[in-house]
Amino acid sequence: THGDFERVVLDLGAGEEPAGAVPRWTLDSPEDDGLLRVNLTSANATAVSDGGFGDGLLESFHVVRAPEGGMFVDVLARKAFRYRVLELTEPARLVMDFRPAGARPKEPPPAEGGETVLVEPRAGTRISDPLTVSGYSRNFEAANTIILTNDRGKVLVRETVMANDWSSTWGYFEATLNLPSLPNKGTLSVGTASARDGSFEGVEIPVRGG
Structure with a gap:
């Protein structure tokens, strides 16, 4: 201080x-x-x-x-x-x-989880087609999996995008996704599978469609 x-x-x-x-x-x-x-x-x-x-x-x-x-x-x-x-x-x-600043933030801060930081979109955001997803990570071999599911858990989109670094510092990634349908409520997950047990490691945020 x-x-x-x-x-x-x-x-x-x-x-x-x-x-x-x-x-x-x-x-x-x-x-x-x-x-x-x-x-x-x-x-x-x-x-x-x-x-x-x-x-x-x-x-x-x-x-x-x-x-x-x-x-x-x-x-x-x-x-x-x-x-x-x-x-x-x-x-x-x-x-x-x-x-x-004394004011409440206009939107939630970037989400952090595991070795991933999701800058856009933010939690609770109303998404549209196409959807741009961006952030940075240090996931193994720079691979980042993006998954959009609806409120029933059905996978609507799954795509892997590469970051531009992971070994020396955080690597930037960005992907534009074409959405086959927009959920009223859904979950956007960005991260990778754990090398230890295959479980998901990363960020999960709620999103809205329409």
Whole structure:
């Protein structure tokens, strides 16, 4: 913490040495959402891939290989927030301070389970055809199985999509699914089968059709 803020510091380097200046970066943060994304287009490796923050406003972070090259860092919060960013040099650091916004998030945060984070869609979302599913994972050999079932458990869609990494850091995945029918209520599951016993490991969220 730093005063009334919870602080996150990104240490930036060149090879094994600290960088002198911060490389080009951009931010994505939907209003009153629980997600802040730091895009680092020149990054290609990371010493730390994820971690947790404790029981306060901030929940976790993930370093992800971006689909267009470079990497991004997602900071996930339990509530909507306001933030400020400071750029420091010698050594290069991005300092991000967070505090609660006072407003309820417009939608639930990304769902986390096993080695999978599902960014879109969010829990309780009204889905449509086609359905775009995106997130990141560290599932074995980068394989992610997406399953949509109706409220009776019937499988409507099952598809496997590959992430762009899994061994060195979190890998991004995205798939657009053509839906044969839309359930009034259903469950979207994204993850993989356990190597131990074949059980599902990942994220399951409720969705709505229509």
